[in-house]
Amino acid sequence: MxxxxxxxxxxxxxxxxxxxxxxxxxxxxxxxxxxxxxxxxxxxxxxxxxxxxxxxxxxxxxxxxxxxxxxxxxxxxxxxxxxxxxxxxxxxxxxxxxxxxxxxxxxxxxxxxxxxxxxxxxxxxxxxxxxxxxxxxxxxxxxxxxxxxxxxxxxxxxxxxxxxxxxxxxxxxxxxxxxxVNLGVNTTVFFPSPDDTAATRAELDLPASCRLLLYVGRLAKEKNTSLLFRAFAQLNGNGPQ
Structure with a gap:
């Protein structure tokens, strides 16, 4: 075919x-x-x-x-x-x-x-x-x-x-x-693992009380980044980290 x-x-x-x-x-x-x-x-x-x-x-x-x-x-x-x-x-x-x-x-x-x-x-x-x-x-x-x-x-x-x-x-x-149609997931990159929250925060030098927001994607208007920026603005402290 x-x-x-x-x-x-x-x-x-x-x-x-x-x-x-x-x-x-x-x-x-x-x-x-x-x-x-x-x-x-x-x-x-x-x-x-x-x-x-x-x-x-x-x-x-x-x-x-x-x-x-x-x-x-x-x-x-x-x-x-x-x-x-x-x-x-x-x-x-x-x-x-x-x-x-x-x-x-x-x-x-x-x-x-x-x-x-x-x-x-x-x-x-x-x-x-x-x-x-x-x-x-x-x-x-x-x-x-x-x-x-x-x-x-x-x-x-x-x-x-x-x-x-x-x-x-x-x-x-x-x-x-x-x-x-399920597009699937690249399991060599994305796969379940034990909770590594503490290790991730330690690697980034972030205290447990600090809010951490992760965005994975392209910074483009069609990705609704305006909502993303509003979410960052609502984080407490001196700004997103």
């Missing part, structure tokens, strides 16, 4: 989607006899081949100098790659123009297409912007976004979500084909 992942959410630096697709590639190469094709934006058009994996980078303009994300606007190049590779299944990890191209190409080539709802963008971006428009206009924008999500993801054979809770939200919005 040949599987194809297609996404615009790809940065050479880091990111959850990049980790997801590369973990998939590693699993396919180590535990199956399948082939994998990945189509993503890049600084230049090229194909990188490794064993049964091919990564197609399509030259795309930079939209963030910090995260190095790019806008994949050469949809014809996507179409040509899919026509040449003819995968058995296409997975789109993008809710914008790339998703619609995946759906159209899948229909033309008679290839099933599924969508992975990696980012809850209505809450991360639209609701934040809607706050500046007033309640009526803001709710109208959110209603439009919910309809967009429903129309797009009902066009896929299935919609994969990383949690049952998010799947319930999409189901409530009218998405009919939701399937929760």
């Amino acid at each position: 040949k599987l194809c992942d297609l996404t615009q959410f790809y940065s050479p630096l880091s990111g959850g989607v990049k980790r997801y697709v590369h973990e998939k590639i590693a699993y396919i190469q180590s535990a199956t006899t399948d082939e994998h094709v990945l189509v993503v934006p890049g600084p230049k058009t090229e194909c990188v081949t490794s064993e049964r994996s091919r990564i197609y980078f399509i030259h795309s303009p930079l939209i963030s100098r910090t995260s190095h994300y790019r806008a994949l606007i050469n949809l014809r190049a996507i179409e040509q790659i899919l026509e040449r590779e003819r995968p058995d299944l296409i997975e789109s990890g993008d809710p914008y123009q790339v998703a619609w191209k995946a759906i159209a190409s899948g229909e033309a080539l008679r290839i099933p297409v599924v969508g992975f709802y990696h980012s809850h963008f209505p809450e991360a971006y639209v609701r934040s912007a809607a706050k500046f428009l007033g309640q009526t206009a803001g709710e109208a924008m959110m209603d439009f976004t919910r309809r967009y999500v429903r129309n797009l993801y009902n066009s896929f054979q299935a919609t994969l979500v990383p949690s049952a809770r998010l799947g319930a939200v999409l189901t409530e919005w009218g998405v009919e084909n939701v399937c929760a």
Whole structure:
């Protein structure tokens, strides 16, 4: 079987989607006899081949100098790659123009297409912007976004979500084909261990009475860091430690 992942959410630096697709590639190469094709934006058009994996980078303009994300606007190049590779299944990890191209190409080539709802963008971006428009206009924008999500993801054979809770939200919005997928945990890094609170505080030179708040994630607006900063502000003492 040949599987194809297609996404615009790809940065050479880091990111959850990049980790997801590369973990998939590693699993396919180590535990199956399948082939994998990945189509993503890049600084230049090229194909990188490794064993049964091919990564197609399509030259795309930079939209963030910090995260190095790019806008994949050469949809014809996507179409040509899919026509040449003819995968058995296409997975789109993008809710914008790339998703619609995946759906159209899948229909033309008679290839099933599924969508992975990696980012809850209505809450991360639209609701934040809607706050500046007033309640009526803001709710109208959110209603439009919910309809967009429903129309797009009902066009896929299935919609994969990383949690049952998010799947319930999409189901409530009218998405009919939701399937929760457990992404798993890297147990070589994260695993149960005896309570080492005392050792951790000793290593950080923190007294037992000191509050310790740990955030693991990217400092970005879509990660709701405003809530994080408010939580830090409520800590007692001279500031967060």
